[in-house]
Amino acid sequence: MKLKKFLLRYYPPGIILEFESRGLVKQRSIDLLYLSPEDNVDVLLKAISQQEPLITPSRYEQVKHLITILQLRLVENDDKMYHLTKVLRVHVLPLTNVALNKTGSQFITGSYDRTCKLWDADTGSLLRTLEGHRNVVYSIAFNNPYGDKIATGSFDRTCRLWNSDTGELLSTMEGHTAEVVCVAFDPLSTILGTASMDATAKIYDIATSQELVCFEGHKAEVIALSFSQCGRYTLTGSFDHSVKLWDVRTGSCIRDFTEHDNEISSALFNFDGTLIATGAMDCTAKLWDFGSGRCISTLDGHTNEVLDVAFDACGRRLATASVDTTVRLYDIQTGECTDVLEGHGKEVGKVVFNPQGTRVLSASIDKTARVWDLSDGSCSQVLEGHTDEVFSVAFSYDGDRILTSSKDNTCRVWR
Template sequence: MRLKRFFLRYYPPGIILEYEKGGNLRTKSIDLLDLSPQTNPEELVEEIRQSEPLITESRADQVKQLILRLQQKQGQQDHHRFCFFKELKAHILPLTNVAIDKSGSRFITGSYDRTCRVWDTASGTELHTLEGHRNVVYAVAFNNPYGDKIATGSFDKTCKLWCAETGKCFHTFRGHIAEVVCLAFNHQSTLVATGSMDTTAKLWDVETGEEVATLTGHTAEVLSLCFNTVGDQLVTGSFDHTVGIWDIATGRRVRTLIGHRGEIANVQFNWDCSFIVTGSMDKTCKLWEAVSGKCVATMVGHKEEVLDVCFDLSGQLIATASADGTARVYSATTHNCILTLEGHDGEISKVCFSPQGNRVLTASSDKTARLWDVHSGVCLQVLEGHRDEIFSLVFNYEGSKDNTCRIWY
């Protein structure tokens, strides 16, 4: 093995090694999830050297400089205030979901008008209209970090794979017997997973368009799913109150997480794949060990259904959104509620962390999105202007039932 070059990953902090083995270029990640501005760089370099044979003594100073750059980025203060840039008359019927590529240069919107549209973020101009579905386009995703492919899931029971550059349809994945309501690419961009109202999830080969596996075992609709970063497992959440962990290689369910007393609203792995968080209509959020399937904590406090849940990129914090009109931030280590974010006048359907993890963005039926400080719980900004409820967002823009998408910088 011969080390070729380094790449930096700011969020979550890490160093990517590109190396040559057997004539082929490969990559591996050194995750630095516990890195802080107070970390001693020399000591950390020595720890890395002991566990990673590609980091020889001659490379130690390079690694130290990369660590210092990561620490410098962490030390930068974020006082950014978002300014409204543009409202896009995105579709003739309400939007369903939005997604953004990793660079932030393009985003996509799905709609009840049966199309998905690709947009340039900087100018707000439409790049492509992806047509071909025969019913609502409900789920949309880029194959991040590559960003060269798009997957769309529809109420017409199919999923389509598109070229993000040209808008050409590569494949139509057929096999579900009910609506496709969730989907995801694995991090290696070799597979697409789809979840359906037919109680199954399916795995599809990105290159060939063939079905790889059908994941059966749930007794009600599969409403959420997520690959781990390694790409060897998929987690699914169902209206049958259970969560399934599936082995990608065999298509078998290796764990069933039982404990919720209501439908599962969302599921997510943390970055290092050690834990899974679930939010449920039973008003709780649960934290599970990914390997054993053991429930290590039940986080309570919401008075109504938990509609969304997510980790920050470091895996240290968990955010929840609820029909009670509040969002909460919990510690993933102590499992205590750190903050209750109050201010919305309607249910909160979506929540997400900024890449840095110091901000939370919420979307509500009160027609606003709100930006919150994770450390103080203070509402930093109210993003107004929509004329109907907001039910989808990412950290650069949000989508609304009023058929528009508003971009904020």
């Protein structure tokens, strides 16, 4: 094996090794999920070199420099205050969903007006209108980190794939017999998953537009779908109170998580795929071991429905958003609640971590979004100005930009 070059992955921290083996160029990663700005670089280098034969003494100084860069990234934007830069009235009819590309330079919006629109986040200009659906465009996604494709799921029972650079319709995926309410790309952008009110989920090949597999087994609407980092496994969450784990290659159900007592609101993997988090209307979130399917922790404390859950980039903490107006933070290893973030006046429907894992952003029907400092659990900023509930919030990949979206039919860009 011959090492060709290093690539950095900032969030979560990692070093990608690109090497040649038997004439083929391959990659593997050194994951530094527990890296902190205070870590001793020499100690880390020693541990890495003992485990990775491609890191030879001639590469030591280069690797030390890369680790230092990653440490500096972890403290960027820690004390940043965000300022409103754009207010965009993006559709005439109500918004349904929004999504940022990896860099945060562009975002997309779906609407009841049956279109998806692509926007320049810097200038506020409309770049493209993606037209063709015959009903509400409800679910939308970029194929991040690439950002050259957009998927739209509609109440017309189809999913459409578009070229984001040209606006060209690449394909229409059919087969569902009810509304498509969730779309997701796998991390390598080779397959596309859809979830539907017809109680099924489907996987399509992006290159051929062919349906590869249909996941059947839920007894009610499937409203959540997410891929593992390797792309081999898919989670689906349903109103039938269950979450199912599927093998994409075989289409078989590997695990059935059935300990929730009410409808599922969210289901997702942590970064390395060892844990699964679920949230439900039974006022709890749960952590599950991927290998055994065992429930490790029931994360209680909320007094009303849990509407959203989110891992930080490294998968060390979990945030939950609830109708009880609070956000709760949990330590993954212990299952203990470490902070209760209070301040919203009404239910909190969405929560996300910044890439560095030092802040949390929440959206509420009280017409505000809030930025929380996780060093002490305080609210560092209230993002105000929307005239109706804020239903979606997002950080850009490097954390220097925030997008808030509201039922007032506007998106606000903060930098």
